[in-house]
Amino acid sequence: MNYTFASATILLVLITDPVGNIPIFANALKHVAPERRPWVILREILIAFVLLLTFMFVGERFLEVMNLSELALQIGGGVILFLIALRMVFPPPESVDPEQMQEPLIVPLAVPAIAGPSALATVLLLVSQQPEKRVEWIAALCVTMLVSTVVLVSAERIQRVIGTRLVVAVERLMGLVLVSVSIEMMLRGIKTFAQQLAQA
16 A cells, blocks of 8 residues: 555544544643643653654564564554544543543653554554655654644634534544545455465
8 A cells, every 4th residue: 555745644644633632632731730731732742753753763673573564564553543443433431530630741642642553553554565755754744743733732722713512523524534544454455465365
């Protein structure tokens, strides 16, 4: 499955789901002073960016160490994307932790809200399938993190302007698109596997 800079950027934006992360960040930062919230958001996005960038550079070695094929990664990544997309379309009931009164660090904002399993699997997939385009994938990741920064720093204003219902509607629309992407990934992986079996 060949990706371009544009399609990879769109895919990463859909997976990191900045609009869907607005309620998560709002809940996690409600006990943080309003003037400090933008800095916490920037810190968490930077941590997520470093983690995803690291996976881009050690992805191939990781596959070798774990003895995983690109085909397994493609099908597995499609399954993970499908599950994430289902959660976007049919979100589970929110669980509020009353003990979460401190400023969040890494968990749950950087990981797994931004750099979750699906995002990590996607950057691994991009690099393993088209390593010659690594610079484009890094640029796509940078654009994705920039979009997340703008959306999340402006989260309170966005919620006030468009309302919570529209935020939920946009997230579910993104989830529907991601369902299609994940199914396409799985179908291509299964097709490649069938071709390999036929040639064996």
